[in-house]
Amino acid sequence: EVHLVESGGGWVQPGGSLRLSCAASGFTFSLYGMSWVRQAPGKGLEWVAISYGSGHDTFYADSVKGRFTISRDNSKNTLYLQMNSLRAEDTAIYYCAKDGRCTNGVCYTVDLDSWGQGTLVTVSS
Amino acid sequence: QSVLSQPPSASGTPGQRVTISCSGSSSNIGNNYVYWYQQLPGTAPKLLIYTNNLRPSGVPDRFSGSKSGTSASLAISGLRSEDEADYYCAAWDDSLRGGVFGTGTKVTVV
Numbered sequence: 360e361v362h363l364v365e366s367g368g369g370w371v372q373p374g375g376s377l378r379l380s381c382a383a384s385g386f387t388f389s390l391y392g393m394s395w396v397r398q399a400p401g402k403g404l405e406w407v408a409i410s411y412g413s414g415h416d417t418f419y420a421d422s423v424k425g426r427f428t429i430s431r432d433n434s435k436n437t438l439y440l441q442m443n444s445l446r447a448e449d450t451a452i453y454y455c456a457k458d459g460r461c462t463n464g465v466c467y468t469v470d471l472d473s474w475g476q477g478t479l480v481t482v483s484s
Numbered sequence: 485q486s487v488l489s490q491p492p493s494a495s496g497t498p499g500q501r502v503t504i505s506c507s508g509s510s511s512n513i514g515n516n517y518v519y520w521y522q523q524l525p526g527t528a529p530k531l532l533i534y535t536n537n538l539r540p541s542g543v544p545d546r547f548s549g550s551k552s553g554t555s556a557s558l559a560i561s562g563l564r565s566e567d568e569a570d571y572y573c574a575a576w577d578d579s580l581r582g583g584v585f586g587t588g589t590k591v592t593v594v
Binding site: 394396403404406408409418419420421454460467468469470471472474475476477 | 486516517519521523528529530531534535540570572574575576578580581582583584585586587588
């Protein structure tokens, strides 16, 4: 059974940094694309970033490009999101999610078949 | 502001059929697969439909998806009280070079 557990959320002042982690189990982590999706309080879902299997291919939403970095350690089955220059509008629950079917290279999809429970990031002074 | 537009709400009585639309453009829905997610209150989203019209194992066949041109639809037939949730469409956007979600639709069973 796929299991995804996010950690690292918390309170941070504007301009600060935070690193989120997502521990994965129950599947061959290195084969699958892994994404971050966030949801501001009372708002809809926003796609943030994706890292494909090897970690070399990554894509970002314009709203976080240049500030956030997605990475992965396939030896530890862990996905990361380094968040710098945080703003109030980054306040959200951050979910990590596993790609459903893309196991070979880059697939231009939003096929997220397993999700973690989310971790809350609050950016406030 | 999302590039995929959905009606903010939809409702129906138990047993009815409800349809949710998702409007995009040639750079997203028009050229890529559409996905649908269900988010029950206080929980993480769940994949409901993938590759336009396929259901993951365990999703009832009451849920169906379709796509035509730059629009897509999710239909819920035989509406049940446990279908009360927020529903989101999603697709890759070639111009943005990233994923995009719809604005979301809250389904109420009255």
